[in-house]
Amino acid sequence: MSQNKQKKATLGGFDFSNIKGDFLGGLTGAIIALPMGLAFGIQSGLGAEAGLYTAIILAIIAAFIGGTKTLLSDPTGPMTVVAATIVSGALVAVNDDLTMAMPIIMATFVLSGIFQIIFGFLGIAKLVKFMPYPVISGFMGGIGVIIIILQIFPLLGHASPRGMLNILGNVGTPLANINNSALLLGGGTIALIYLLPLINKKIPGILIALIGVTVVSVVFPMDVPRIGVIPTGIPPFQIGTLLSLEMQHLSLILVPAITLAALGTIDTLLTSTVADSLTKTKHNGNKELKGQGLGNLIVALFGGIPGAGATMGTVTNIRTGGKTNLSGIFKGLALLVIVLGLGYYVQFIPMAVLAGILVTIGIGIIDIKGLQLLPKVPTSDAVILIVTLLVTVFDNLLDAVAIGTMISFIMFMKNMSDATLKSNQAGLLGDILQEQGLPEALAKNVYIQHLEGPLFFGFADDFKARTEQIKDVEVVVMHLDHVPFMDETGLLVLEESILHLENKGIEVYLTGLQDSVEERLRIVGIIPEYIHEDEIFKNLDDCIVYLAKQYNCKHISGEIDGLFEAALKKRNASRNLAKTLIPQ
Numbered sequence: 315m316s317q318n319k320q321k322k323a324t325l326g327g328f329d330f331s332n333i334k335g336d337f338l339g340g341l342t343g344a345i346i347a348l349p350m351g352l353a354f355g356i357q358s359g360l361g362a363e364a365g366l367y368t369a370i371i372l373a374i375i376a377a378f379i380g381g382t383k384t385l386l387s388d389p390t391g392p393m394t395v396v397a398a399t400i401v402s403g404a405l406v407a408v409n410d411d412l413t414m415a416m417p418i419i420m421a422t423f424v425l426s427g428i429f430q431i432i433f434g435f436l437g438i439a440k441l442v443k444f445m446p447y448p449v450i451s452g453f454m455g456g457i458g459v460i461i462i463i464l465q466i467f468p469l470l471g472h473a474s475p476r477g478m479l480n481i482l483g484n485v486g487t488p489l490a491n492i493n494n495s496a497l498l499l500g501g502g503t504i505a506l507i508y509l510l511p512l513i514n515k516k517i518p519g520i521l522i523a524l525i526g527v528t529v530v531s532v533v534f535p536m537d538v539p540r541i542g543v544i545p546t547g548i549p550p551f552q553i554g555t556l557l558s559l560e561m562q563h564l565s566l567i568l569v570p571a572i573t574l575a576a577l578g579t580i581d582t583l584l585t586s587t588v589a590d591s592l593t594k595t596k597h598n599g600n601k602e603l604k605g606q607g608l609g610n611l612i613v614a615l616f617g618g619i620p621g622a623g624a625t626m627g628t629v630t631n632i633r634t635g636g637k638t639n640l641s642g643i644f645k646g647l648a649l650l651v652i653v654l655g656l657g658y659y660v661q662f663i664p665m666a667v668l669a670g671i672l673v674t675i676g677i678g679i680i681d682i683k684g685l686q687l688l689p690k691v692p693t694s695d696a697v698i699l700i701v702t703l704l705v706t707v708f709d710n711l712l713d714a715v716a717i718g719t720m721i722s723f724i725m726f727m728k729n730m731s732d733a734t735l736k737s738n739q740a741g742l743l744g745d746i747l748q749e750q751g752l753p754e755a756l757a758k759n760v761y762i763q764h765l766e767g768p769l770f771f772g773f774a775d776d777f778k779a780r781t782e783q784i785k786d787v788e789v790v791v792m793h794l795d796h797v798p799f800m801d802e803t804g805l806l807v808l809e810e811s812i813l814h815l816e817n818k819g820i821e822v823y824l825t826g827l828q829d830s831v832e833e834r835l836r837i838v839g840i841i842p843e844y845i846h847e848d849e850i851f852k853n854l855d856d857c858i859v860y861l862a863k864q865y866n867c868k869h870i871s872g873e874i875d876g877l878f879e880a881a882l883k884k885r886n887a888s889r890n891l892a893k894t895l896i897p898q
Contacts, residue, residue, distance in 0.1 A: 328638065328639070328640055329637075329638045329640070330640070332635070332636075332637045332638055332640075333640065334635070335634070335635025335636055335637055335641075336635070336636050336637060336638055336640040336641040336644055337640075337641075337644050338634050338635045338636070339384075339630070339631035339632070339634040339635050339636025339637075339641040339644070339645075340386075340631065340636065340640070340641040340642065340643070340644025340645035340646075340647075340648055341644065341645070341648050342518070342630050342631065342634045343373075343386045343627040343628075343630060343631045343634075343636075343641065343642075343645040343648075344369075344644075344645045344646075344648035344649040344652060345518050345521050346518060346520065346521065346626060346627050346630055347369040347373070347386070347388050347624075347627055347645065347649055348366075348369075348521065348524075348649060348652060348653075349520045349521055349523075349524040349668075349671055350365070350369075350388060350389065350520065350624075350626075350671070350675065351365035351366045351368065351369035351388065351389055351649075352365055352366065352524075352541070352660065352663065352668060353365070353668040353671045353672050353675070354368075354388075354389035354390070354391070354394040354619065354672075355368075355389065355619065356541065356665070356668055357394050357395075357398055357461070357464065357668075357672060358389075358394050358397045358398045358401055358619045359398050359401040359402065359405075360397075360401060360419070360617070360619060361544060362541050362544050362660060363544040363545050363549070363617075364617060364618050364619045365389045365394075365618070365619060366544075366649070366653055367549050367613060367616050367617060367618035367619075368388065368389045368613050368618040368619050368620070368621045369388045369389060369621070369646070369649055370646045370649050370650045370653070371609065371612060371613045371616060371618060371646065372387045372388070372606075372609040372610065372613050372618070372621045372646075373386060373387045373388065373609075373642050373643070373645050373646035373649070374609075374642065374643050374646035374647070375605065375608055375609035375612060375613075376602075376605040376606050376609045376623075376642060377605075377639040377640070377641070377642025377643045377645075377646070378605070378639070378643065379601070379604060379605030379608060379609075380601060380602045380604075380605030380606065380639065380642075381586075381597050381598025381599060381600070381601030381602035381605065382585075382586040382589050382590075382597035382598070382602050382623065383589075383593075383595065383597075383637065383638050383639050384589050384592075384593055384595075384628060384631055384632050384636050384637060384638075384639075384641060385582070385585060385586055385589055385597075385602065385623045385628050385639075385642065386623070386624055386627035386628045386630075386631050386636075386641070386642050386645050387582075387606065387609060387621050387622065387623055387624060387642065388621050388622075388624035388627055389619055389620075389621045389624075390581055390621060390622045390623075390624050391457055391458070391461050391672075391675055391676065391679045392453075392454070392457045392577050392581050392622070392679070392711075393574065393577060393578055393581060393619070393620045393621055393622050394461075394619065395457050395460050395461060395711075396570070396573055396574055396577055396620075396711055397423070397574070397619045397620055398464075399570070399710065400419060400422050400423075400570045400574070401415070401419055402476045402477070403566065403570070404416075404418040404419045404422075404566065405476075407563065407566060416552075416555050417555055417556060417558045417559040417560070417563070418559065418563045418566055418567060420552065420555055420556050420559075420614050420615070420617075421556055421559045421563075421564075421567050422566070422567040422570050422571050422574070423571075423574070423610065423611075423613070423614030423618075423619070423620050424556060424611050424614045424615065425567055425568070425571035426570075426571040426572075426573075426574035426575045426578065426610060426620055427575075427606075427607045427608065427609070427610035427611030427612075427613075427614060427620070428571075428607065428611060429571055429572060429574075429575035429607070430575045430578055430579060430603050430604075430606055430607030430610060431603070431604050431607035431608060431611070432607075433575060433579055433600075433603050433607070434600045434601065434602075434603035434604035434607060435600070435604070437600050438579060438600070438603065439579070439583055439599025439600045439602070439603055440599065440600075442579065442580055442583045442584075442599070445580065445719070446698065446718070446719065446722040447684070447695075448684070448691075448695045448696075448698040448699040448702065448718065448722065449698060449699075449702050449715060449718035449719055449722060450580070450584070450681075451681040451684035451685075451699050451702075452698065452699040452700065452701070452702025452703040452706065452714065452718055453702050453703070453706045453711055453714050453715055453718070454679055454680065454681050455679075455680045455681050455684070455685065455699070455703045455706075456702065456703040456704070456705070456706025456707045456711075456714060457676075457679055457706060457711070458676045458677065458678070458679035458680035459676070459680065459703070459706075459707050460478065460676075460706070460707055461672055461673075461675060461676030461679065462672075462673055462676040462677065463478060463481055463482065463707075464481065464672070465500075465669040465670075465672050465673050465676070466481060466485055466488070467481065467485075467488050468496070468500070468539070468665045468666055468668070468669035469496065469497060469500040469501075469666055469669045469670065469673070470488035470489065470492050470493060470496060470497060471488070471492065471493020471494075471495070471496030471497065471538055471539065471666060472487070472488040472491075472493070472539075473539070478707060478708060479708075493537075493538060493666075495531075495536040495537060495538050495666075496536075496538045496539070496664065496665070496666035497666070499527050499530070499531055499536070499538060499664050499666040499667055499670070500666035500667065500669050500670040500673075501670065502523075502527050502530075502670070503523045503524070503527050503666070503667045503669075503670030503671060504670045504673055504674055506519060506522065506523035506526065506527065507519045507520055507523050507670070507671065507674045508674065510522055510523070520671055520674070523667070523670070523671070524663065524667060524671065527664070527667050527670075528662055528663045528664065528667055531662075531664050531667075532662055536664070538664045538665070538666055539664065539665040539666070540661065540662060540663060540664050540665060541660055541661055541662075541663045541664075541665065541668070542661050543661045544657065544660055544661065545657075546653065546654060546657030546658060547654070549616045549617050549618075550616075550617075551615055551616060552615055552616065552617055553615055556615065569712065572712070573710070573711055573712040574610075574620050575607070576712070576715070577622075577711060578606060578607075578610065578620060578621075578622045579603055579606075581622035581623065582602060582603070582606050582622040582623035583599050583602070583603075583623075584623075584625075585622070585623035585624065585625045585628050586599060586602055586623060588625055588628065588629065589623075589628050589629075589632065592629065592632045592633075593632060593637070602623070606621075606622060606623070609621070626678075627645070631645070684699060685699075688700075694721075694725040697721070698718050698721050698722050698725070699718075701717060701718060701721060702714045702715070702717065702718035705717055705718070727771075727772040728772070740761065740762060740763045740764060740780065741761070741762060742757065742758060742760065742761055742762070742787070743756060743757055743760040743761070743762055743858070744756070744757025744758055745757075753862075753865065755865045756858075756861065756862055756865050758787075759787050759788040759789060759865070760787065760788070760789045760791060760858070760861055761784055761787040761789065761790045761791070762791050762793060762854070763780075763781070763784075763790060763791065763792045763793065764793040765777070765792065765793065765794050765796065765797050766796040766797070767796065767797065767798075768797065768798055768799050768800065768801070768804070769794075769797055769799075769800040769801075769804035769805075769807070769808060770799075770800065770801045770803065770804050771801060771803035771804070774803045774804050774806075774807040775807075777804075777807060777808075777811065778807045778810060778811055781811040781814065781815065782811075782814060784815065784820070785818070787820060788819075788820060788821065789820065789821045789822075789823065789861060790815055790820055790821070790822050790823070791822075791823045791824075791825060791854065791857055791858075791861075792822065792823070792824050792825070793825045793826050793854045794824060794825065794826050794827055794828070794831060795825070795826025795827075795828070795853070795854075796826075797828065797831055798828060798830070798831070799830060799831060799834075800831060800834060800835075805834065805835070805838050805840065808835075808840065809838075809840050809844060812840070812844045812845065813844065816844070821849070822844075822845065822849065823845075823849045823850070823851065823857050823861075824841075824845055824849065824850050824851070825850075825851045825852070825853060825854045825856070825857045826851075826852070826853055826854060827850065832850075
């Protein structure tokens with residue numbers, strides 16, 4: 315009986331068992347998406363309708379194909395900031411003629427969607443987890459700052475110039491001629507958005523502020539800039555616009571498209587992770603990228619702007635009862651009905667109201683927690699966050715992520731090298747086990763070089779320098795039981811170190827090789843060309859016992875067996891290196 319119910323509840327790959335919760339979640343998501351779609355559409359430079367098209371079309375397509383059941387897709391702050399930069403750049407290229415710029419803009423948006431689909435097929439989703447937190451915090455903070463700065467002119471009742479530097483350089487102009495009505499409306503919007511949830515968290519503060527303040531501006535007529543009339547029907551399919559792209563403009567679309575695709579990937583997958591944490595489920599990141607990419611591609615052909623998984627809408631959807639991808643479809647359809655039925659009234663919304671909404675969104679995007687932790691985190695992490703934030707604000711997102719990631723990579727390599735250097739200890743066998751009464755021939759002629767951590771390019775030079783300092787011994791035992799891998803630099807340095815020691819007449823033995831490391835040593839020929847099979851031992855004790863026999867140390871085998879390994883275990887347990895190994 316339960317199986318029959320399950321079959322009835324599932325149709326065409328969709329689960330209808332939670333249809334009421336999915337409908338409520340989608341409807342609530344649509345209510346939230348309406349003011350944000352309008353605001354982000356205006357912010358992009360393509361008009362309020364462009365944001366609405368995205369909120370409708372992307373939500374439906376991504377829900378059909380995507381890999382996160384409860385994800386709601388919308389225009390987002392990060393994507394809109396980059397989209398606005400692309401629109402601005404295209405307008406500059408064609409002397410501010412939007413009709414001439416649209417092929418460039420549309421081609422860039424379409425290509426970004428194609429890149430996202432490719433990312434999905436390449437399995438890029440699993441790589442996003444390697445993005446350093448300071449970089450993510452920095453560029454999200456930078457985007458938040460950009461959104462806030464872009465609202466200065468609209469809040470004061472003026473049209474905003476293009477470019478951050480132009481806004482900051484000319485901010486004195488609107489300050490000298492403030493439209494008090496616009497400032498009052500924008501300030502009232504911000505106040506309502508923050509105050510209404512204090513009364514009841516279920517109140518959609520953004521929507522109430524949008525409607526309430528707009529009504530006030532109409533009932534008490536105010537001379538403020540407004541959105542104006544927007545198309546209220548279903549948008550036309552604009553493939554003709556794309557096909558009119560001129561070859562000379564192809565160079566303008568590649569890098570911005572990659573930037574959009576990369577940002578959309580990060581933005582969406584971070585939201586998917588949030589959804590997982592709330593629903594205790596696991597999203598399919600690569601499938602989600604394919605859905606988002608196809609959605610953004612089609613949205614662009616209808617004149618919309620790129621979007622991504624929206625955290626606010628997704629969280630609201632989950633908390634309202636949404637559990638399956640039907641909620642995303644319901645959200646898109648509900649918003650379509652709202653726009654078709656109430657689109658006429660959008661023209662009365664003051665620009666200052668949308669600016670107020672965007673200010674709160676910008677503040678919400680900024681990683682306040684990350685900024686508060688700056689005095690407490692390592693200096694390197696603080697530098698990475700600040701540099702990424704500043705480059706995002708004053709340059710562009712792609713450079714910010716690249717520079718932040720590069721600094722993170724360099725600092726990680728340095729920290730890994732320092733940690734490896736501190737943990738890798740060496741010394742004469744007699745110094746290590748001096749209390750065991752070893753024969754002097756064994757104690758003074760055998761040098762133990764114990765490595766912990768990967769032998770890679772960041773540590774290779776230090777390893778080589780340490781090896782070259784070894785002298786006045788007959789044997790060097792390289793104990794590699796805690797070396798998980800060696801890169802090409804590490805392999806070459808190991809080979810050079812072995813040759814250097816052997817040229818000085820010092821025998822080299824390897825002990826504790828992990829299978830993967832031994833395999834690589836054999837592939838490159840270090841074994842058996844430089845290290846013979848009888849110079850490799852499973853553990854250090856076996857090697858020492860072997861050497862004891864070579865030095866004719868009678869009865870030493872039974873005495874020494876297990877002593878060195880015991881010393882290592884004791885050191886690892888206490889982490890007091892001085893008690894077990896004598897530093898160089």
